Amino acid sequence: MQIIAVNIENTKDIKNIMNLIHDTFLSSNIQDSTEGLIKRMKVLYSPENDYTYTLAHFKKSTLFFVAKEQEEIIGMIRWTKDKIINLYVTQKYQWQWIGHILLETFEQAAKKLWSTIIQLKSSKYALPFYAKNGYIVDHHNRLIKYI
Numbered sequence: 001m002q003i004i005a006v007n008i009e010n011t012k013d014i015k016n017i018m019n020l021i022h023d024t025f026l027s028s029n030i031q032d033s034t035e036g037l038i039k040r041m042k043v044l045y046s047p048e049n050d051y052t053y054t055l056a057h058f059k060k061s062t063l064f065f066v067a068k069e070q071e072e073i074i075g076m077i078r079w080t081k082d083k084i085i086n087l088y089v090t091q092k093y094q095w096q097w098i099g100h101i102l103l104e105t106f107e108q109a110a111k112k113l114w115s116t117i118i119q120l121k122s123s124k125y126a127l128p129f130y131a132k133n134g135y136i137v138d139h140h141n142r143l144i145k146y147i
């Protein structure tokens with residue numbers, strides 16, 4: 001397994017990342033999500049939608065990494081300004097420390113960009129994962145970690 005920075009010009013990878021987010025959201029998160037979030041996820045990541053709309057969002061990423069097994073994209077993490085926007089590991093590969101390695105790679109890169117704090121709004125599903133990785137809830141109900 002390799003962690004690599006995303007090449008935003010690689011259309012095949014961009015479409016595979018969209019599929020990964022879409023399918024993992026359906027398998028792991030949909031039961032805990034509001035109607036509004038489900039709608040937003042469909043608009044952004046449904047494979048049948050025009051990918052250029054999603055690409056415009058992806059282009060706002062300050063840091064964007066994927067985990068690849070051979071040529072298959074099995075995980076991704078994306079950060080815009082000071083917030084983790086997406087962290088997904090495809091269901092088949094979950095619980096094998098890939099999420100942890102993605103998060104650690106990302107934290108080291110964020111530190112180099114002079115960030116001192118990571119914040120995010122976690123899915124219910126991922127709360128124990130973030131707790132294991134040193135994230136705590138602040139008084140705005142966000143998850144944060146000082147790095």
Ligand SMILES: CC(C)(COP(=O)(O)OP(=O)(O)OC[C@H]1O[C@@H](n2cnc3c(N)ncnc32)[C@H](O)[C@@H]1OP(=O)(O)O)[C@@H](O)C(=O)NCCC(=O)NCCS
Binds near residue numbers: 028093097098099128
């Ligand atoms: C959250 C997610 C990225 C974790 O990735 P992962 O590769 O499965 O996690 P890891 O294997 O690196 O887990 C690291 C530790 O967290 C624990 N952990 C991971 N997911 C967990 C969960 N859902 N519940 C409880 N503990 C969990 C693991 O047990 C492991 O600790 P251990 O080795 O001491 O047991 C992955 O489950 C996922 O894609 N979930 C769906 C999308 C999502 O909710 N993303 C977060 C959006 S903010």
